[in-house]
Amino acid sequence: MTKADIVAEIAEEGGLEKNEVQKTVETFMKTVKGSLTKGENVYLRGFGSFVVKERAEKTGRNISKNTTIIIPAHNIPSFKPAKTFVEDVKENVKVK
Secondary structure, eight states, rough: HHHHHHHHHHHHHHTTTHHHHHHHHHHHHHHHHHHHTTTEEEEEEEEEEEEEEEOOEEEEEEEETTTEEEEEEEEEEEEOOOOHHHHHHHHHHOOO
């Protein structure tokens, strides 16, 4: 499912104009991204949490040059689904 599919489904279900739904979805994503950029986590009860995770410094390998490199500590965005979300997926998704 793409962003366009999501917009189309919300517009159809809610009886709204696609351009208004598009603006809302874009604003939602911009708000989540902005919060995470500031280091603030976003919690959506019943859906999940968008959180910033810290990665520690570690040693890696550059396999093309066969050398050791140091990967510096950094922060990455992450999504942790809510328990009910996980349970719904487990119960309803059929593996093909």
